Structures are given as structure tokens and as C-alpha cells.
Amino acid sequence: xxxxxESGPGLVRPSGTLSLTCAVSGGSxxxxxxxxxxxxPPGKGLEWIGEIHHSGxxxxxxxxxSRVTMSVDxxxxxxxxxxxxxxxxxxxxxYCARAIVGATTGYFDYWGQGALVIVSS
Amino acid sequence: xxxxxxPPSVSAAPGQKVTxxxxxxxxxxxxNYVSWYQHLPGTAPRLLIYxxxxxxxxxxxxxxxxxxxxxxxxxxxxxxxxxxxxxxxATWDSSLSTGVFGxxxxxxxL
Numbered sequence: 001x002x003x004x005x006e007s008g009p010g011l012v013r014p015s016g017t018l019s020l021t022c023a024v025s026g027g028s029x030x031x032x033x034x035x036x037x038x039x040x041p042p043g044k045g046l047e048w049i050g051e052i053h054h055s056g057x058x059x060x061x062x063x064x065x066s067r068v069t070m071s072v073d074x075x076x077x078x079x080x081x082x083x084x085x086x087x088x089x090x091x092x093x094x095y096c097a098r099a100i101v102g103a104t105t106g107y108f109d110y111w112g113q114g115a116l117v118i119v120s121s
Numbered sequence: 122x123x124x125x126x127x128p129p130s131v132s133a134a135p136g137q138k139v140t141x142x143x144x145x146x147x148x149x150x151x152x153n154y155v156s157w158y159q160h161l162p163g164t165a166p167r168l169l170i171y172x173x174x175x176x177x178x179x180x181x182x183x184x185x186x187x188x189x190x191x192x193x194x195x196x197x198x199x200x201x202x203x204x205x206x207x208x209x210x211a212t213w214d215s216s217l218s219t220g221v222f223g224x225x226x227x228x229x230x231l
Contacts, residue, residue, distance in 0.1 A: 036220065038166075038222075040162075045123065045207075045209065045222060045223070045224045045225035046158075046160070046166065046209050046211075046222040046225065047222065048211075048219060048220035048221060048222060050219075051220065059218060059219065060219075061219050062217060062218075062219060093163075095165065095166065097166075099220075100171070104152065104153045104154055104213070105153070105154040105171070105172050106153070106154070106156070106211075106212070106213045106220060107154070107156035107168060107171040107172070107211070108156070108158070108166070108168060108211070109168050109171070109177065111165035111166050111167075112165060113164065113165050114163070114164075114165065
């Protein structure tokens with residue numbers, strides 16, 4: 001059973017950088033192609049942030065592309081999210097998940113519990 | 122503003138059936154598979170349906186999915202109070218080259 005766990009600072013100052021780690025257990029990060037980040041601002045729906053391949057390839061949401069960086073550390077079975085120049089609008093619960101991706105298919109079968117990040121001074 | 126449109130809320134009585142629609146376009150639903158998620162705030166979203174109508178192991182057959190053209194539908198039969206949650210559709214958008222979620226639908230079991 002694959003498990004994912006997000007971790008990182010729960011409070012980030014405006015204009016700072018949000019940094020989160022997703023630790024994968026119960027399976028190798030190399031065994032599945034893609035891993036994603038999703039967020040949910042308070043009172044709003046789920047928003048796809050981007051995805052990273054275990055080789056390091058990435059796809060980002062156009063609305064966040066200029067501020068997002070994702071990376072992976074296969075030796076630690078972890079992948080990471082960095083979002084810079086944050087504002088209060090980036091306050092959200094951030095989720096990591098495993099993506100099963102094919103030519104026309106893509107779904108997210110294992111999720112972390114989520115990490116609340118508040119952007120405030 | 123999501124590219125996938127869902128009704129904000131639906132409701133039905135216990136034991137009844139409810140359907141949740143997800144409307145998109147040829148760049149997303151029309152040419153890609155749809156998945157559905159159940160989400161209780163503060164918990165991990167749960168995959169209910171993949172590839173339009175596939176059901177992961179452990180998901181009751183009360184949950185079913187369908188797709189026609191640029192729209193998809195999640196149906197839940199034999200409603201239970203435990204089904205009260207937010208439901209999201211998702212797919213890939215080939216024009217945006219990004220994953221997309223619907224705006225979510227809050228299900229109330231009266």
C-alpha cells in the first residue's frame with residue numbers, strides 16, 4: 001500500500017517561498033511515472049498545481065508556472081514543491097498524490113493527508 | 122473559474138439516486154478519460170472512478186461513471202448519510218497541457 005505524507009512550514013511570510021516535501025512509502029518513486037501536487041484554498045475547490053516524472057520532467061499549471069518549481073530525490077523517495085513570491089491567495093491545503101498517466105488517461109490513486117500552509121505576516 | 126463545470130450542489134434522500142454532471146470541451150473531456158474523487162475537507166481525496174467508468178478495488182458498485190461527448194456523469198445509488206461530501210471530476214486538458222478539476226459539487230443526503 002503506497003502512502004504519501006506532506007511536510008513543511010505551516011506559515012510563510014508574504015513574498016517568501018513555500019516549500020513542501022512529499023515522502024513516499026510502501027513503494028519506490030521510480031516504479032510509477034508521475035507524481036502531482038494539488039491545492040485547495042479555503043472555501044474553494046481543488047486546483048492542479050503540476051506534476052513531476054521520476055526522471056525529473058515536469059508540467060506546471062499555466063497560472064502558476066512562473067512561480068513553481070518541482071523536483072524529486074529518488075534516493076530519499078521524496079518529491080518537492082517550491083512556490084515563490086507567495087501572497088495570501090496561496091493560503092491553502094496542499095496535497096501530493098500519485099498519478100497514473102497514459103496517452104489519454106490520468107488519474108490520482110493515492111493521496112497524502114494534506115498540509116495547511118498559511119501565508120501571513 | 123474551472124474549465125470543467127459542475128453544479129455547486131445536489132441533494133437527495135437516503136436510499137435514492139443522485140447524478141452529478143461535469144461539462145467540458147473537446148480539448149479536455151472530449152478527448153481524454155475522466156476520473157472522479159470524493160473529498161471530505163481535511164482528509165485525503167478518494168478516487169472513486171477512473172477512465173470514465175472504472176472502479177478501483179474497494180469502491181462500492183453504488184458508484185458509477187459515464188461519459189458522452191464532452192460531458193461526464195457520476196451516479197450514486199442507494200444514498201447513505203456517509204456519502205455526504207464534495208465530489209470532483211478531473212481530466213487532462215490537451216490545449217492547456219495541464220490537469221484540470223471541476224469546481225466541485227457538494228452532496229447533501231437529506
